[in-house]
Amino acid sequence: MQTLTHIDELEALYGAAVPRSLTKVRTRLTPLYRAWIDKARFVVLSSVGPEGTDASPRGEDGPVVRIADDRTLLLPDWMGNNRIDSLRNILRDGRVSLMFMVPGCNNVVRINGTAVLTADAAILAGFEKSGKRPRTVTVITLGEVYFQCAKALMRSGLWTREHEGHLLPTAGQFVKEEDQSFDGEAYDAGYAEYAKGRMW
Numbered sequence: 139m140q141t142l143t144h145i146d147e148l149e150a151l152y153g154a155a156v157p158r159s160l161t162k163v164r165t166r167l168t169p170l171y172r173a174w175i176d177k178a179r180f181v182v183l184s185s186v187g188p189e190g191t192d193a194s195p196r197g198e199d200g201p202v203v204r205i206a207d208d209r210t211l212l213l214p215d216w217m218g219n220n221r222i223d224s225l226r227n228i229l230r231d232g233r234v235s236l237m238f239m240v241p242g243c244n245n246v247v248r249i250n251g252t253a254v255l256t257a258d259a260a261i262l263a264g265f266e267k268s269g270k271r272p273r274t275v276t277v278i279t280l281g282e283v284y285f286q287c288a289k290a291l292m293r294s295g296l297w298t299r300e301h302e303g304h305l306l307p308t309a310g311q312f313v314k315e316e317d318q319s320f321d322g323e324a325y326d327a328g329y330a331e332y333a334k335g336r337m338w
Contacts, residue, residue, distance in 0.1 A: 163284045166208040171283055174247055175211075176201050178238040183213065183276070185234050185253075187227030194224045202238070204265075209280045211236075211249070214265040214272035216338050225274065228253045234278060237286075242297050244288035251281040267338045 142148055164171065181202045184193045196202055196213060204212040215225065228234065232252040239246055255274045262271040291297070307315075309329065310322030 159287075163282050165280070165282055167205065167280065167283060168208075171247065172205055172208070174240075174285075175203065175205065175238055178202050178240050178247070180239050180241075181213070182237040182239075183224055183234060184236070185224045185227035185231070187223075187230050192223040192227055203236075203278075206277075211278040211280065212261070212265075213276040213278060214262075215274045215276065216272050217270075217336050225255060225276075228255055228276060234276075236278065239291075244291040244297070246286040246288075246291065247283065248286050249278070249280055249283045251279050253278045270338045272338075 142151075167175070179199065179202050180195065180197045182193050182195055184191065186192075198214075202213070204214075206212055232254060234251060234253045236249040237246055238248075253276050256277055257274050261275050262273075265272050265275065308322065308326045310320070310325035313325065314320045314322035
């Protein structure tokens with residue numbers, strides 16, 4: 139397989155960027171971007187560190203991030219599996235990207251910037267739910283924000299295709315594939331109830 143090794147080879151294949159794809163980029167949240175992000179309940183947080191890259195899904199039952207000002211977002215880190223891959227990366231290399239999606243909307247809003255972590259008690263208290271607080275909050279400083287054209291989600295039919303979850307391997311099956319003694323069926327059957335008390 140022949141691979142590309144030079145930027146000029148790549149640019150020759152694609153040609154010039156569509157002008158609007160460059161001029162649409164903003165360095166602060168405009169009122170419309172604030173409104174859009176405030177409706178997002180799901181974001182993918184991408185980071186990079188010495189071991190490589192990481193992309194982590196984050197979800198919330200309200201806005202997935204809190205907008206502090208037109209260049210600052212706050213992302214609480216709720217209970218998970220404690221791998222903390224993204225958080226480790228942020229401590230060592232603050233560059234992050236976020237991809238916000240809203241069900242039924244084919245546009246995606248992207249933010250590139252830098253991040254730091256805080257465990258400041260006052261900030262954590264501001265996110266308290268049912269007596270629980272996140273262990274940390276990721277503070278993101280926006281470098282650029284722009285909407286991504288809708289073609290990718292349109293091609294995939296992400297929001298319009300018939301649900302095919304029943305055809306996919308389950309989490310329990312993934313674990314059992316590595317550990318034959320694991321009761322994958324019981325895990326899958328009980329997970330929704332198990333997770334209820336561990337969402338925050």
